[in-house]
Amino acid sequence: MFRKTFALAAFATMAFATAAQAGDQIRIVGSSTVYPFATAVAEQFGKTSGFKTPVVESTGTGGGLKLFCAGNGPDTPSISDASRRITQSEIDNCAANGVKHVAEVVIGYDGIVVAQAKGGPKMALNLDELYRAMAKTVPVNGKLVANPYKKWSDINPKLPKEDIVVFGPASNHGTRDAVVDLIMDKACEQYPVIKALAKGPKQVACDAMREDGAFIEVSENYTVTLQKLLAMPSAVGILTYSYLDQNGDKIQAATIDGQIATYDNIASGKYPLSRPLFFYVKTSHVGKIPGIKEYIAEFTSEKAWSKDGYLAEKGLIAAPDAQRKAEAKKAKLLPDVKL
Amino acid sequence: MTDTDLVQNIPLTGIAEKVGARLNRRHAAERRFRAYGIASVGMAVVFLAVLLTSIIGKGYSAFYQHEVQISVALDPAVIDPDGKRDHHALAVADYRALVRTAMVSMFPEVADNRHERRELMDLVSEGAEELVRDKVLANPALIGTTQTLWVPVTANVDQLLKGHMSRDLSRGGQFSERQLGWIDSLTAHGLLKSHFNTWLWTQGDSRQPELAGLLGAIVGSFYSLVVTLLLSFPLGVATAIYLEEFAPQNRWTDLIEVNINNLAAVPSIVFGLLGLEMFLNVFHLPRSAPLVGGLALTLVSLPTIIIAARVALKAVPPWIREAALGLGASRWQMVVHHVLPLAMPGILTGTIIGMARAVGETAPLLMIGMVAFIVDVPASPLDPATALPVQVYLWAASPERAFVERTSAAIIVLLLFLGVMNAGAIYLRKKFERRW
Structure with missing residues (x-):
C-alpha cells in the first residue's frame, strides 16, 4: 500500500508538471451538423500536414461558442463550428472574456x-x-x-x-x-x-x-x-x-x-x-497553436469544399463558385466578424 | 384442567387428513415460489438473449471486411523523382496515383475517361494509399518493384457485398451499373474477398468507416481505468478501514456514512461537472486527457468501493479481532495482519464492480471533453483520448451506413472488456476466499 501511495504521488506530480504544455494541438468544438465535415477535414489534415490531428468535439453550436468564448488561453478551443450565425450577445460575451478578434468563414450549405x-x-x-x-x-x-x-x-x-x-x-x-x-x-x-x-x-x-x-x-x-x-x-x-x-x-x-x-x-x-454553415476562428491563436492556418487552408481548399470535393461526399452542399472564392480570401486574411 | 385432559379432548378422527391437507398447502406454496423464481430467471435470460443476439447479429459483420487485391508498380518516377530516398519526400509522394494506375491496369477500358476513372477509384479506400506508403517507408528498397497486396475497398462497397445496401440506385444504392459490373467481375476473379478486419484493432477513430478502429478508445479506457484504480482502491480501502475499525460511533461518522451512501446514487453527470470545475478550471489539467477522465471516474467508483469494503470488513467475525488483540497485537497490526487479508476477497470484488461501473460511463467524460473525434492513439494519460462507451456513442451518431455494424462491434468489445473484468473478480474471490 505504501508503494502504491508513492506511485500515486509520482503520478500526480508528473501530471501537474506536464499540464503546462497544453495547446500544441488544435481544438475544435461546435455544431453537430458541421461535425462530420470538420472531422473529415481534421483527419485529412492530420494525415497530410505533419501536424497533430485536431481534436473535434461535437457540443452543439451554442455550447461550442460558449467554450470558444471562455478565454484566450491555449486550453480553450481555437475554432468553433456553427450551423447558424454567431449572435451579437455571443460576440459580446467573447469580448468580455478577452476574445476580441473572431473571424468567420462560410463553409457551404446544409x-x-x-x-x-x-x-x-x-x-x-x-x-x-x-x-x-x-x-x-x-x-x-x-x-x-x-x-x-x-x-x-x-x-x-x-x-x-x-x-x-x-x-x-x-x-x-x-x-x-x-x-x-x-x-x-x-x-x-x-x-x-x-x-x-x-x-x-x-x-x-x-x-x-x-x-x-x-x-x-x-x-x-x-x-x-x-x-x-x-x-x-x-x-x-x-x-x-x-x-x-x-x-x-x-x-x-x-x-x-x-x-x-x-x-x-x-x-x-x-x-x-x-442554410449556411460556418466556422469561427480565434485569431489570437493563429501563430500560437501550430497548424491553424494550414487547417483553415485545408478546409477551404477546392479538393475539400467544392462540388467534387471530399466534403460533398459527406453531404456538404458546396457554396457557389464566387462565394467560395470570397470566403477563401476571408479565410486567408481572417478579418473580424461584423454582423 | 390437566394436560392429559387436553389430549383426551382432541378428537382423533381425521387428524391424518388435516395434516395431509396442510402439508399439501405448504408444498404448493413452495412449488409456486419455485415457479416464480424460474419465471423471473427465465425472463432475465430472455432479455439477455434478445440483447445479445441483436448486438451480435448486427455487429459480427464488422469483424471482417472486404479487400481487393492490386498489383502496385512502385514507380520511382512517382515516388522519388530526385532519387535521394529522402524520408520526407517518400512520405508525401502521390501514392494515390500508384493505386489508380494499379486499378486502371485491371480495367484498361477506363484509361482515357476521367469520369470513369473517378468512378473506379470510388471503389478503393484511401487506406490503400496508406498501406502502400507504409510499405515503401518500411523498406525503400522495394521502389522499382511491383508489389501485390490486399487493400480495403470503400465502406459502401463493403456494405453492398455484405448485403446491407441495395444494388438498386432508386432504393438507396450508391453505385452505377458500371461500378456494379466492376465489383462483380473482381468478385468472380477472386480478387475481391473478405478478410479479418485488422483496421478495427490497430487504428484510432476515422471518418472513413472502413479505416475506423477501436485501438484509441481501448487505450484511452485502459489509461482512465489505471488512474481510477490507482486512486480509488487505496482511498476507498483506507476510508473503509478507518470508518469500520478506528472511527468512533458518533453523529459525525453517521453523517459521513449517509453521505457516502448518497454519493453512490448521484447521477454520474454531476461528477463530470465537478471534474470540469475542479480539474480543468482550477487545476488546469489538459482537456480530453484520460488522466482527468480517470479522476472523474474515481469519484464515480469511490462510493461503491467504500461501501463494498465496509461490508467485507464487517463480515470478518469479531472473534478474529478479539483473539489478535488478546494476544497483544496493536489495533493497526490486528487490522493489517488479520482483518484485511480475510476481507480482501470481498474488497476486490467490490473494487472490480466499481471499476466495471466506471468503464461503462460516458456522462462524466462528456463534460471534460473526452467525447470527441480523436484520431491519434494516445501515448500517455495526458494525450487526448476517448473511451470505449464514448466510441459507441460517437459511431451511433454518425450518418454513414457502415458505422451501424461498427457501433455494435464496439459494444461487443465493451461487453468482452466487462466480461473479462467480472471473470477476474470471480477468480480473485475464489482464490482468496476463506471459510470459518
Missing part, C-alpha cells in the same frame, strides 16, 4: 429535410402547412388560437388522414434555429394578425412549438430521429440532408413548395430550406 419512413404516401408540403402543423398558436379566421389541428388532413384535405407527429430538433440544436428562421418565421409573418403584434408577442406567436404531443423534441443526434421515423411510419421528422443522402433506402423526403430535396436543388437555392 439542407433541412422533412422526411418519413419509405413506403408511406409521399407528402407535398409547403411552409405554411409545416408552420400550422408545428406551431403552438396559429391564426384561424384572423384570430390567434391554440393549434386545433390533429390530422394533416385538417390542415389541407389533400394531405394524408394521419395524426400529426413531427420529430424535430430540440432547442440545443442549431437546426432548431434554422427551423424557426426558415419555416416558422417565414410562414407566420404572412398573416396580418401576427404582423400587427409587437416584437415580443410576435416572437412568441411565431416561434413557440406546440406542446400537445404533436411536435416531439429530439435533443439527441439525428440517428435517434431516424430510428423513431422507422418505428412510426406515419410520423415525419426534421433531419439534415446528409442523413437523407446516406439513408435513401429507408426514408423519403417530402417536397417543400414543390421542390425535391436534392443536392442540386439545395445548392441552387431552389429548395427553400437551406
Whole structure:
C-alpha cells in the first residue's frame, strides 16, 4: 500500500508538471451538423500536414461558442463550428472574456429535410402547412388560437388522414434555429394578425412549438430521429440532408413548395430550406497553436469544399463558385466578424 | 384442567387428513415460489438473449471486411523523382496515383475517361494509399518493384457485398451499373474477398468507416481505468478501514456514512461537472486527457468501493479481532495482519464492480471533453483520448451506413472488456476466499 501511495504521488506530480504544455494541438468544438465535415477535414489534415490531428468535439453550436468564448488561453478551443450565425450577445460575451478578434468563414450549405419512413404516401408540403402543423398558436379566421389541428388532413384535405407527429430538433440544436428562421418565421409573418403584434408577442406567436404531443423534441443526434421515423411510419421528422443522402433506402423526403430535396436543388437555392454553415476562428491563436492556418487552408481548399470535393461526399452542399472564392480570401486574411 | 385432559379432548378422527391437507398447502406454496423464481430467471435470460443476439447479429459483420487485391508498380518516377530516398519526400509522394494506375491496369477500358476513372477509384479506400506508403517507408528498397497486396475497398462497397445496401440506385444504392459490373467481375476473379478486419484493432477513430478502429478508445479506457484504480482502491480501502475499525460511533461518522451512501446514487453527470470545475478550471489539467477522465471516474467508483469494503470488513467475525488483540497485537497490526487479508476477497470484488461501473460511463467524460473525434492513439494519460462507451456513442451518431455494424462491434468489445473484468473478480474471490 505504501508503494502504491508513492506511485500515486509520482503520478500526480508528473501530471501537474506536464499540464503546462497544453495547446500544441488544435481544438475544435461546435455544431453537430458541421461535425462530420470538420472531422473529415481534421483527419485529412492530420494525415497530410505533419501536424497533430485536431481534436473535434461535437457540443452543439451554442455550447461550442460558449467554450470558444471562455478565454484566450491555449486550453480553450481555437475554432468553433456553427450551423447558424454567431449572435451579437455571443460576440459580446467573447469580448468580455478577452476574445476580441473572431473571424468567420462560410463553409457551404446544409439542407433541412422533412422526411418519413419509405413506403408511406409521399407528402407535398409547403411552409405554411409545416408552420400550422408545428406551431403552438396559429391564426384561424384572423384570430390567434391554440393549434386545433390533429390530422394533416385538417390542415389541407389533400394531405394524408394521419395524426400529426413531427420529430424535430430540440432547442440545443442549431437546426432548431434554422427551423424557426426558415419555416416558422417565414410562414407566420404572412398573416396580418401576427404582423400587427409587437416584437415580443410576435416572437412568441411565431416561434413557440406546440406542446400537445404533436411536435416531439429530439435533443439527441439525428440517428435517434431516424430510428423513431422507422418505428412510426406515419410520423415525419426534421433531419439534415446528409442523413437523407446516406439513408435513401429507408426514408423519403417530402417536397417543400414543390421542390425535391436534392443536392442540386439545395445548392441552387431552389429548395427553400437551406442554410449556411460556418466556422469561427480565434485569431489570437493563429501563430500560437501550430497548424491553424494550414487547417483553415485545408478546409477551404477546392479538393475539400467544392462540388467534387471530399466534403460533398459527406453531404456538404458546396457554396457557389464566387462565394467560395470570397470566403477563401476571408479565410486567408481572417478579418473580424461584423454582423 | 390437566394436560392429559387436553389430549383426551382432541378428537382423533381425521387428524391424518388435516395434516395431509396442510402439508399439501405448504408444498404448493413452495412449488409456486419455485415457479416464480424460474419465471423471473427465465425472463432475465430472455432479455439477455434478445440483447445479445441483436448486438451480435448486427455487429459480427464488422469483424471482417472486404479487400481487393492490386498489383502496385512502385514507380520511382512517382515516388522519388530526385532519387535521394529522402524520408520526407517518400512520405508525401502521390501514392494515390500508384493505386489508380494499379486499378486502371485491371480495367484498361477506363484509361482515357476521367469520369470513369473517378468512378473506379470510388471503389478503393484511401487506406490503400496508406498501406502502400507504409510499405515503401518500411523498406525503400522495394521502389522499382511491383508489389501485390490486399487493400480495403470503400465502406459502401463493403456494405453492398455484405448485403446491407441495395444494388438498386432508386432504393438507396450508391453505385452505377458500371461500378456494379466492376465489383462483380473482381468478385468472380477472386480478387475481391473478405478478410479479418485488422483496421478495427490497430487504428484510432476515422471518418472513413472502413479505416475506423477501436485501438484509441481501448487505450484511452485502459489509461482512465489505471488512474481510477490507482486512486480509488487505496482511498476507498483506507476510508473503509478507518470508518469500520478506528472511527468512533458518533453523529459525525453517521453523517459521513449517509453521505457516502448518497454519493453512490448521484447521477454520474454531476461528477463530470465537478471534474470540469475542479480539474480543468482550477487545476488546469489538459482537456480530453484520460488522466482527468480517470479522476472523474474515481469519484464515480469511490462510493461503491467504500461501501463494498465496509461490508467485507464487517463480515470478518469479531472473534478474529478479539483473539489478535488478546494476544497483544496493536489495533493497526490486528487490522493489517488479520482483518484485511480475510476481507480482501470481498474488497476486490467490490473494487472490480466499481471499476466495471466506471468503464461503462460516458456522462462524466462528456463534460471534460473526452467525447470527441480523436484520431491519434494516445501515448500517455495526458494525450487526448476517448473511451470505449464514448466510441459507441460517437459511431451511433454518425450518418454513414457502415458505422451501424461498427457501433455494435464496439459494444461487443465493451461487453468482452466487462466480461473479462467480472471473470477476474470471480477468480480473485475464489482464490482468496476463506471459510470459518
